[in-house]
Amino acid sequence: xxxxxxxxxxxxxxxxxxxxxxxxxxARLFSESxxxxxxxxxxxxxxxxxxxxxxxxxPTKRDFFLAVVERExxxxxxxTAAVPGVPARDQLxxxxxxxxxxxxxxxxxxxxxxxxDAAGDQAxxxxxxxxxxxxxxxxxxxxxxxxxxxxxxxxxxxLKLAVRGWLAFTTAVCLEWLRGSDLTREQVRxxxxxxxxxxxxx
Amino acid sequence: xxxxxxxxxxxxxxxxxxxxxxxxxxARLFSESxxxxxxxxxxxxxxxxxxxxxxxxxPTKRDFFLAVVERExxxxxxxTAAVPGVPARDQLxxxxxxxxxxxxxxxxxxxxxxxxDAAGDQAxxxxxxxxxxxxxxxxxxxxxxxxxxxxxxxxxxxLKLAVRGWLAFTTAVCLEWLRGSDLTREQVRxxxxxxxxxxxxx
DNA sequence: CACTTTACTTGACGTGGGTTCAACAACGGG
DNA sequence: CCCGTTGTTGAACCCACGTCAAGTAAAGTG
Numbered sequence: 001x002x003x004x005x006x007x008x009x010x011x012x013x014x015x016x017x018x019x020x021x022x023x024x025x026x027a028r029l030f031s032e033s034x035x036x037x038x039x040x041x042x043x044x045x046x047x048x049x050x051x052x053x054x055x056x057x058x059p060t061k062r063d064f065f066l067a068v069v070e071r072e073x074x075x076x077x078x079x080t081a082a083v084p085g086v087p088a089r090d091q092l093x094x095x096x097x098x099x100x101x102x103x104x105x106x107x108x109x110x111x112x113x114x115x116x117d118a119a120g121d122q123a124x125x126x127x128x129x130x131x132x133x134x135x136x137x138x139x140x141x142x143x144x145x146x147x148x149x150x151x152x153x154x155x156x157x158x159l160k161l162a163v164r165g166w167l168a169f170t171t172a173v174c175l176e177w178l179r180g181s182d183l184t185r186e187q188v189r190x191x192x193x194x195x196x197x198x199x200x201x202x
Numbered sequence: 203x204x205x206x207x208x209x210x211x212x213x214x215x216x217x218x219x220x221x222x223x224x225x226x227x228x229a230r231l232f233s234e235s236x237x238x239x240x241x242x243x244x245x246x247x248x249x250x251x252x253x254x255x256x257x258x259x260x261p262t263k264r265d266f267f268l269a270v271v272e273r274e275x276x277x278x279x280x281x282t283a284a285v286p287g288v289p290a291r292d293q294l295x296x297x298x299x300x301x302x303x304x305x306x307x308x309x310x311x312x313x314x315x316x317x318x319d320a321a322g323d324q325a326x327x328x329x330x331x332x333x334x335x336x337x338x339x340x341x342x343x344x345x346x347x348x349x350x351x352x353x354x355x356x357x358x359x360x361l362k363l364a365v366r367g368w369l370a371f372t373t374a375v376c377l378e379w380l381r382g383s384d385l386t387r388e389q390v391r392x393x394x395x396x397x398x399x400x401x402x403x404x
Numbered sequence: 405c406a407c408t409t410t411a412c413t414t415g416a417c418g419t420g421g422g423t424t425c426a427a428c429a430a431c432g433g434g
Numbered sequence: 435c436c437c438g439t440t441g442t443t444g445a446a447c448c449c450a451c452g453t454c455a456a457g458t459a460a461a462g463t464g
Contacts, residue, residue: 010411010412010413010458010459010460011460012410012411012412012459012460012461013411014411015410015411018411018412033323034237034320034321034322034323035236035237035238035321036237036238037323039450039451040450040451040452041450041451049412049413050412050413050414051451051452052412052413052414052415052453052454053411053412053413055451055452055453056411056412059452060451060452061450061451061452114320115320115321116320117319117320118236118316118317118318118319118320118321119236119237119238119317119320119321120236121235121236121239157389158385158389158393161375161378161383161385161393162393162397164374164375164378165371165372165374165375165393165394165397166371166397167374168370168371168373168374168375169367169368169370169371169374169397170367171370172366172367172369172370172371173363173366173367173370176363176366181363183360183363187359187360191360191363191364191367191401192367194400194401194404195364195367195368195371195397195400195401197400197404198396198397198399198400198401198402198403198404199393199396199397199400200400201400202396202399202400213430214429214430214431214440214441214442215441216441217440217441220441241420241421241422242421242422242423243421243422251441251442251443252442252443252444253421253422253423253443253444254423254424254425254442254443254444254445255441255442255443257422257423257424258441258442261423262422262423263421263422263423
């Protein structure tokens with residue numbers, strides 16, 4: 001009946017391991033269903049623990065969701081940290097490859113993370129926006145450092161907004177990609193690269 | 203205490219009027235707070251009716267949210283219906299003007315509508331995706347009909363995905379615009395136009 | 405093998421927002 | 435003016451969230 005019947009006896013994990021496990025289950029569920037259709041009890045059952053334990057690790061359901069979003073934003077930023085000192089045009093392709101690698105291997109987390117955009121309260125949105133802001137700055141820095149694109153980009157009256165829009169473009173394309181449209185990773189990568197260059201270089 | 207104390211006696215509206223009023227209140231609230239932070243009771247109080255009446259018009263809270271999203275998607279499609287027979291480059295500017303006019307005058311509805319993306323269940327998402335699909339087809343048709351852009355667009359391996367991505371771009375920029383970034387409507391319009399042409403024409 | 409520590413369970417309970425339903429009252433036709 | 439229709443109410447019900455105290459058992463420690 002409960003999910004931990006595989007191990008007849010109760011298993012005892014370290015605080016870190018357990019926390020990690022719960023967040024992983026949360027990422028999966030929040031990637032599949034909207035916030036209010038995910039029950040704390042369901043999370044506990046799948047994790048093979050009692051409901052009480054979840055409240056031991058996370059004070060409220062919102063805190064749990066926030067922790068899932070935060071964890072995934074950190075993972076994303078970590079996995080896509082900029083490799084410095086490369087010309088932007090090549091770096092763009094490489095960065096997108098890295099990013100798509102992340103999206104592909106952590107599809108659940110990626111989807112759960114982007115639920116924070118429209119389903120989150122103020123605290124959740126703050127974490128979400130902070131992560132997007134970091135990505136934004138990373139891209140802006142790479143653009144500014146490039147001898148070819150730097151001058152062009154500086155002429156745009158609202159470069160920041162353009163980059164934010166492009167992030168939305170990329171996110172939407174990736175979510176659609178994950179939903180099972182039969183595209184190769186290269187097609188997605190090229191489409192996104194083309195989009196960014198298109199906005200910057202007319 | 204309750205919101206209808208202005209009119210001492212209870213007012214009885216026609217089914218259509220009441221429904222419309224409730225949906226308008228819903229659009230405002232759902233534009234300001236995530237789904238689960240909007241209370242049915244709050245909607246009823248603002249509308250000056252009892253909680254029970256809401257459940258007379260809409261079976262569940264989800265159905266209510268769905269109706270809000272549906273109403274706004276219809277309005278959006280109606281207000282931005284394509285003016286046929288114009289060259290795409292000019293039509294793009296004109297269409298974006300129309301669209302931004304809609305976004306500006308119905309900011310609440312627009313925001314509420316886009317909450318469906320991440321906060322909706324299956325039924326809500328279906329309505330949401332149907333509206334996006336209609337917008338998509340509208341754009342694709344306009345592109346295909348244009349003598350200049352048509353041939354270029356046909357060469358893209360995944361034109362539909364590109365358009366969908368661009369819609370996400372435009373949406374993100376508009377939402378940021380509404381949030382109070384000090385941009386003129388012309389700047390937003392030009393940025394979005396530039397983005398679409400940039401993806402299509404390399 | 406005791407013994408300590410602490411991850412973890414159990415079950416009962418309060419709270420609050422979603423949902424239901426029988427009764428009420430405002431309007432329109434006769 | 436009465437009466438049927440129907441917009442509307444108020445209170446009760448349900449259920450997931452969240453709390454808590456007391457206890458159980460798995461790992462480390464001597």
